[in-house]
Amino acid sequence: TGKSIVKIAGRRYLYLPKLGYIKTSKTGVLKDVKIKRYTVSLEPTGKYYLSIQAEVKAPQKFKKTGKQVGIDVGVADLAILSNGLKYPAFEASYFEKQSRIWQSKYSRRRHLAYLLCEQDKHQKVLNLRSLESFSNWQRARKLKASYQKKVANKRKDYLHKLTTHLVRQYDVIAIEDLKVKNLQKNHCLAKAIANASWSMFRQMLEYKCERYGKELIAVNPKNTSRICSKCGFNSGAKPLEIREWTCPNCQAHHDRDINAAVNILYKAMPNGQELAVVNS
Ligand SMILES: [Zn+2]
Incomplete structure (x- = not known):
């Protein structure tokens, strides 16, 4: 767990302190959000997961349908x-x-x-x-x-x-x-x-x-x-x-x-x- 210094480093790259650059397809959803914290965890599958806590702007409401x-x-x-x-x-x-x-x-x-x-x-x-x-x-x-x-x-x-x-x-x-x-x-x-x-x-x-x-x-x-x-x-x-x-x-x-x-x-x-x- 770390304080946020996670940065979007490119179209497909995130920069994490200590770990360096990692490849990800998720930079799109991280645009315009403020990353607060991140956690790297090792799953029992042997894979690493990065979870990010971020501040997002209030979402758009869905249109009323009357149903x-x-x-x-x-x-x-x-x-x-x-x-x-x-x-x-x-x-x-x-x-x-x-x-x-x-x-x-x-x-x-x-x-x-x-x-x-x-x-x-x-x-x-x-x-x-x-x-x-x-x-x-x-x-x-x-x-x-x-x-x-x-x-x-x-x-x-x-x-x-x-x-x-x-x-x-x-x-x-x-x-x-x-x-x-x-x-x-x-x-x-x-x-x-x-x-x-x-x-x-x-x-x-x-x-x-x-x-x-x-x-x-x-x-x-x-x-x-x-x-x-x-x-x-x-x-x-x-x-x-x-x-x-x-x-x-x-x-x-x-x-x-x-x-x-x-x-x-x-x-x-x-x-x-x-x-x-x-x-x-
Ligand atoms: Zn009846």
Whole structure:
């Protein structure tokens, strides 16, 4: 960490005290900003990262569109909108698979190295090998870390694009307060990933709405998947595998997620029901 004397030294170069010139493609985004601090860190992938804290001029607000939307979040589709649009969850199956493969190789090799070290100790070998001296598991550790990082970066990038798009499109965005929804802890990987994505999704919506002059409303998720968005009839809980249903009161046919998203929007808008019925 250092006090800022980082300078843009050329079109593709930054100058850092002690380290000298480094090549980067990011000099464009650093134009017109005041660099306050910087930190150089070594990642488990063996790569160095430079993070910069900078002062930026207040961003331009996005244009008003006059549109409101309710958003329900899910596992297969990350975001389901009250207007029927669905945005799929992020897929990085190749990198995820590689990351799982190297995770298990890493665990196995590390365990083997540990056993050999123990054996050395037991046999009172003169030159004890250390865990670190087994390059095979060190290699697996680096590869595992780099695939995990890749997946995380790609997911984050996808969420950034999606949330910026949404904040640009709508003036008011209503979501469920997931802290209230509080999903029970479970060991299912897909759900765990979805959980992490949802909280990142919300955080991004929060600060982007604030930054670009839009409004985010978090509503209590109670009954949003039970109530018919046409007539307001509560037909009770439905098992998760039921993706579509028909309201026993008004016979409206609903997509489970879209209906929930519409209800989320109604909860966020005073007199929302009238407003939406007029629109539809
Ligand atoms: Zn109904």
